[in-house]
Amino acid sequence: MPVRPTLPVANTLLNTDHIELWPASLLRARSNHDARVLARASRVLRRKDDGRYLAAVVPEGLVGLLPGWSRSHGIDEALDRLEDAETRTAPIDADLAGTLPLRGLRRRLNVLGLDADDYARHTGLELVAEPAALTLAGFDRYRRALWLTDAAGRAWQAMHAAAAAAHITLDAVSGYRSHAYQLGIFERKLARGQTVEQILTVNAAPGYSEHHGGNALDIGTPGEPPAEESFETTRAFAWLTGNAGRFDFHMSYPRDNPHGIVYEPWHWRHAAPGTTPIRHS
Structure with missing residues (x-):
């Protein structure tokens, strides 16, 4: 062809x-x-x-x-x-490209011995479809391409620049993850001897992570290990707490959240103005 x-x-x-x-x-x-x-x-x-x-x-x-x-x-x-x-005659608008159907998700959950309906009822989490297109929003701390929706990418870049102007360095640790990638996280942890129940206290089941939607970021700062609770003691976290809302970013998992997910001061989700942040980790 x-x-x-x-x-x-x-x-x-x-x-x-x-x-x-x-x-x-x-x-x-x-x-x-x-x-x-x-x-x-x-x-x-x-x-x-x-x-x-x-x-x-x-x-x-x-x-x-x-x-x-x-x-x-x-x-x-x-x-x-x-x-x-x-064959298009106009550029692809990543925010208007829609989302992928949720085919194959139940198969992925069955691999883990999880029932989708029971899991949703137990956690209050909702299914998150993958975008049909994503936009390059820069690179993460490991020099990997950082894929987000167009709106979330623009907001991240604006927030990153504003933090830098205040002498705060924000690192993107990870952005979009596919359902298949999330399943791989579970498979690797299971191979190391963890149980599905233990993994679910830290990672949402495939299909239920905010990262699938291309609007969520794990954020860090130089010298701080990724995805650790100690991030809350940094100047970067203090700046995010006071300023992220100006860019429509919200911390998804505070302490004692109703979904049974551990406290994640590093995990922030972009929600466009006029929408309510949905909690999916």
Whole structure:
């Protein structure tokens, strides 16, 4: 399928249920062959479950980066999304692109032995769909691309600049996470011997994390370990407490929150004016 990109792609992540369409310029080559292909590519089809590169979009069409890539689960949906993006005559507005259906979520919860309805009743958390497109909002402290909705990204950049003007350094620790990524967090912790019940005191079940919606940020500051309660003793946290509301950011998990999630002074969610922040961690 010849594909000739006509629009800049460096600032937009296109999303499908199983595959993300990344700007090639933001990905690291994992082999000499990948490096040669990525140097010419506009986008890369990247599998969510394990991060493997499936294929790259080059001027003359698609180049496979993984044997059997064309038989990958969800590939037809990803190729349809790619074709739609490349035939557009106007830039993609990440905030108007809608959200993905929640297909496959119950399967992910079943892997963990969780019933979606029981979990929602017990925690008061609501399902969070993934955006169909996200905007590059800069980079996190690990130099990874920071993906957020367009509105949340602009608000984060404005808040980051305002803090810097007050001699406060805010680090983004993480932003958008897919349902598949959240499941991976559980799988890694289970492999280390934790129980699902223990993990749920710190991490929401896949499908119930605010990070899925592209509006939530874990925030840190240099010299402070990520996602630790000690963040509340920093000047950065004091500044956020007094100023984040001006940028429509709100701390999602105070002490003794009704969802059974531990206190998270580092976790902040953007809620556009006129909306009520929804608690999903």
